[in-house]
Structure formats: structure tokens, C-alpha cells
Amino acid sequence: MTKHGNWLPLVKGTVIQRMTEGLHHWSKATKHIGKKTAVLFFSVLLLIPCLTVSALGEDDISSPAAVLMDADSGKILFEKNAHDQRPCASITKVMTLTLVMEALDSGKIRLDDVVTTSAHAASMGGSDIWLEEGEQMTVDDMIKATAVASANDAAVALAEFINGTEDDFVAAMNEKAKSLGMKDTVFKNCNGLDEEGHITSAYDVALMSRELIKHRKIIDYTSIWLDNLRGGETQIVNTNKLLRTYDGITGLKTGTTGDAGSCISATAERGGMSLIAVVLGADSGTARFKDAATLLDYGFANFENTSLDLSDELYPVAVDNGMKDEVDVICDDSASLTLPKGEKEKLKRSVTIEESVPAPVKKGDKVGKITFTLNGDELASFDIIAAADVEKKSFGSLFAILWNALIKP
Numbered sequence: 490m491t492k493h494g495n496w497l498p499l500v501k502g503t504v505i506q507r508m509t510e511g512l513h514h515w516s517k518a519t520k521h522i523g524k525k526t527a528v529l530f531f532s533v534l535l536l537i538p539c540l541t542v543s544a545l546g547e548d549d550i551s552s553p554a555a556v557l558m559d560a561d562s563g564k565i566l567f568e569k570n571a572h573d574q575r576p577c578a579s580i581t582k583v584m585t586l587t588l589v590m591e592a593l594d595s596g597k598i599r600l601d602d603v604v605t606t607s608a609h610a611a612s613m614g615g616s617d618i619w620l621e622e623g624e625q626m627t628v629d630d631m632i633k634a635t636a637v638a639s640a641n642d643a644a645v646a647l648a649e650f651i652n653g654t655e656d657d658f659v660a661a662m663n664e665k666a667k668s669l670g671m672k673d674t675v676f677k678n679c680n681g682l683d684e685e686g687h688i689t690s691a692y693d694v695a696l697m698s699r700e701l702i703k704h705r706k707i708i709d710y711t712s713i714w715l716d717n718l719r720g721g722e723t724q725i726v727n728t729n730k731l732l733r734t735y736d737g738i739t740g741l742k743t744g745t746t747g748d749a750g751s752c753i754s755a756t757a758e759r760g761g762m763s764l765i766a767v768v769l770g771a772d773s774g775t776a777r778f779k780d781a782a783t784l785l786d787y788g789f790a791n792f793e794n795t796s797l798d799l800s801d802e803l804y805p806v807a808v809d810n811g812m813k814d815e816v817d818v819i820c821d822d823s824a825s826l827t828l829p830k831g832e833k834e835k836l837k838r839s840v841t842i843e844e845s846v847p848a849p850v851k852k853g854d855k856v857g858k859i860t861f862t863l864n865g866d867e868l869a870s871f872d873i874i875a876a877a878d879v880e881k882k883s884f885g886s887l888f889a890i891l892w893n894a895l896i897k898p
Contacts, residue, residue, distance in 0.1 A: 545567055545787045550569050551780060552780045553570060553573070553769065553770040554575060554690065554691040554768075555568070556569075556571050556694070556765075556766075557764065557766050558699065558764070558765045558767075559762070560698075560699050560765050561762075561794050561825050561827070562826055564826075566791075566827065572691075573690055573691070573769075574688040575688060575690065575749065576688060576689075577688075577689045577752050578750075578752050579641075579728075579745070580681060580689070580749075580754055581680060581744070582636070582680060583694065583697050583698050583741065584676065584697050585647070585658075585680070586635060586701055586742075587704070588651065589635075589647055589651065590701065590706065590707055594704065598628055598651060599628065600629040601629065603625050603628075604625065604626055604646050605625050605646075606622055606625070606626075606642070608622045609645065609655065613642040614641070618634045618640040618642060619642070619723075620640075620646060626643075626719075628647070630718050631643045632647070632710055633713065637726075637727045638727075644679050644680040648679040662676045665697075669697060669700055671693040673688070673693045690769075691769050694767045694769070695767045698765045702739070702741065707740070711756075712732065714726070728743040729741070729743050731782065736757075737758050737759040737789075740755070741756045741765075742754050743774075749770065750769070750770040751768075751773055753767070753777045753778065755768075755785065757789075762788075762789065766782075766788070791829060792827050793827070793830050794825050794827050795825060795833050796824075797826060799820035803873065804818070804842070806818055806842060806843055806845065806846055808845065808848050808850055808879045809848060810848045810881060810882050811848030813879045816846070816850050817875075818857070818874065819873070820873045821871050826861060828863065828868075832863060836861060836862075837862050837863070839860050840858075848879055848880065848882065849879060849880055850875050850879040852874075852878050854875045855873070859873060
């Protein structure tokens with residue numbers, strides 16, 4: 490079954506198929522027409538791939554679970570078993586790094602803070618940078634080790650530095666997952682080592698990946714291919730091979746364990762569009778990279794991100810029994826929609842605003858909405874809200890106005 494979110498099925502056909510058919514027909518045609526006509530005929534055939542749009546079916550993705558999401562709007566562009574609960578290996582570190590970036594943004598930690606490795610952190614197996622108990626590194630280097638080398642020991646060291654213990658940090662991870670609407674996820678550790686009950690889904694991985702890349706600083710780490718730690722003594726190489734092969738790739742995280750198989754959350758940007766491709770449970774590293782590239786290719790070829798102007802048709806709303814007769818309104822000026830290419834002109838919108846609202850009015854109160862539809866299907870709606878507070882008329886407030894007027898020089 491082909492999944493395109495709410496979009497209508499797209500025309501199936503590949504460049505290779507169309508070019509092969511074109512060569513066949515051209516060969517036959519040249520037997521009956523002149524050379525110049527044949528050249529023109531073949532040139533037209535070469536344009537056919539540019540005019541076709543390839544569909545993407547579940548069978549085109551070999552991995553058991555996958556999701557393609559537009560990072561700006563959160564729109565799902567493709568899904569395959571998106572909510573199947575599965576282990577995700579080191580993709581877990583996407584949430585770990587999200588909490589680390591939040592701690593940096595809040596000032597709780599700084600990049601030049603020194604982290605001391607505990608015995609627990611040093612005991613981690615799997616992918617690591619061989620931290621020893623008592624060894625010290627800056628937060629900056631610990632993040633680099635976690636994001637680039639997928640170091641399990643560095644992830645735990647960061648978790649303990651921020652929350653005191655890994656258990657407390659994992660509790661914070663689960664709280665953050667809940668706040669993001671990640672209903673398929675339970676974290677048992679912060680690095681993704683196989684543990685019973687440590688599960689997520691392709692959809693949830695896309696959600697937390699979208700949250701992580703809101704912190705643009707993380708791209709400074711996830712886009713690194715080769716770097717060094719310990720003053721050049723330890724070389725680290727990024728586990729995301731797409732950094733070397735895919736145009737526009739910015740990250741994000743790979744993961745492999747016996748239970749999870751080969752997994753990846755890949756982020757890429759082209760032409761102002763940002764995509765997240767999640768692949769879980771692939772049978773090899775090669776398969777996960779191939780599936781992720783296929784998903785990203787499909788997204789960039791067939792969709793575009795459209796910024797929306799929501800300021801048109803907005804006007805102040807009357808306030809009944811308020812200290813002011815009306816209140817200004819606003820709508821999210823950073824809103825965008827993801828549309829199939831060529832469909833932007835078919836987009837329609839309707840605006841609904843209350844004629845009046847009773848006082849008191851609080852800044853942020855909903856007073857209407859703007860709805861966008863395509864081919865009769867609702868795509869999104871955005872709340873129109875009050876831009877300021879308006880007090881209710883009262884004897885006290887009226888007296889204050891009168892008093893201020895009397896004493897004003």
C-alpha cells in the first residue's frame with residue numbers, strides 16, 4: 490500500500506524506465522523519418538522524465554519501518570509501519586542530545602565545562618571512546634563524541650553531568666518524549682544499548698529529530714565527518730556515511746544493535762526545504778543508507794515548503810464592556826505548509842473571526858482561525874489570537890481613568 494499522508498496518488502514512472510522506452514521508440518522511428526526529425530523526437534523524449542513524478546510504495550523501502558517528515562511543518566510525506574514499536578539502538582541519542590542542547594540554551598551547562606567520567610559511564614560497552622574512570626573532557630568534546638562517534642560512554646557522562654544520575658536523566662527523557670507526543674516510546678537508558686522495554690517507533694524518532702534540529706548548534710556536530718579528541722590522540726569518524734554521498738545532508742544519527750538492526754535518522758536541506766528520513770530495522774548498514782536516500786530523494790523531488798502570509802484579512806475585534814472598544818489580533822507569521830509540487834496555486838484559505846468578544850480579554854485568547862484546504866481537503870488551520878489584554882469595565886478602572894485625567898498637568 491502506498492502512503493502519501495493525505496495526498497492523492499502520484500504518477501508512477503522512473504527516469505530509467507522512461508529513457509529506455511524513449512530509446513526503443515526512437516530506434517523504431519528513425520527507420521521512417523529523417524535525421525533532423527529523429528533528433529527532435531528524441532529530445533522531446535528526454536524531457537519526459539522531467540515531467541513525471543515518481544510514486545513511492547512500501548515495497549520500495551526494504552526496511553520494516555520508515556517515515557519521511559517535513560521538518561518545518563511536521564507533515565508526514567511517507568510512512569511504513571510508522572507506529573510499530575521497535576528498539577532503535579543509538580538513535581536514542583537524539584533525545585539525549587536534545588536534553589543536552591536544552592541544558593546549554595538554558596545556561597545550566599556550558600561548552601567549556603569539564604565533565605568527569607564516572608565508573609558507571611566508563612563501564613559502557615559497544616561504541617565508545619574508551620573513557621576511563623576519572624578522565625575529564627569538556628562538554629564540547631563529550632557532545633562531539635556522542636554525535637559523531639556515537640560514544641555510549643560519553644552519552645552517559647553527559648547525562649550524569651546534567652542530572653546527577655543516568656536514571657534521573659532517563660526520567661527526564663521520558664518526560665520530554667511525553668511532551669512531544671511520542672506515544673510509542675519508552676526509554677530505559679540514554680545511549681540505546683539493547684534493554685528489555687527500551688522501544689520507540691519511526692514516527693516518534695521523526696518527532697524527536699525535529700525537536701533536536703531546532704537547536705541549530707547541533708548541526709555543527711552532526712555534520713562533522715572526521716575529527717579528533719584528546720588533543721589529537723583519538724580520531725573519530727562519523728557513523729553517518731550519507732555525509733560523504735548525499736547532497737544537502739546535515740546529520741543526524743545512526744544506530745545498530747542485535748535487537749534493533751541497522752537504523753538511521755537522516756536530516757537534509759535543499760532549496761529552503763528541510764526533511765527528516767527515519768529508517769528502523771534495516772538488515773544492513775548499506776540498506777539503511779539506501780532507504781534513507783530513497784526517502785529523501787522522493788521528498789525533494791515531489792514536495793515543496795510554502796511559506797504562508799497570514800496577515801491579510803486580519804482586523805481588530807470589538808470588545809464588549811471593555812476598557813477599550815477593540816483589540817488587535819495576530820496569527821503565526823512563521824507558518825508554512827508542505828505541498829506537492831505544482832499544487833500551490835490550488836491552495837485555498839478561509840478566515841473566520843469573531844465579530845465581538847466579551848471583556849476581559851487576555852493576550853493569546855483565541856478569536857478566530859485561518860483554514861487552508863487543497864482539493865477540498867483541510868490541510869491545516871492556524872489560530873487567530875488577541876494581541877493584548879483588555880480589562881473589563883469597572884467602577885475602579887473608570888475612577889482611575891477619571892483621577893488620572895484630573896491630576897494630569
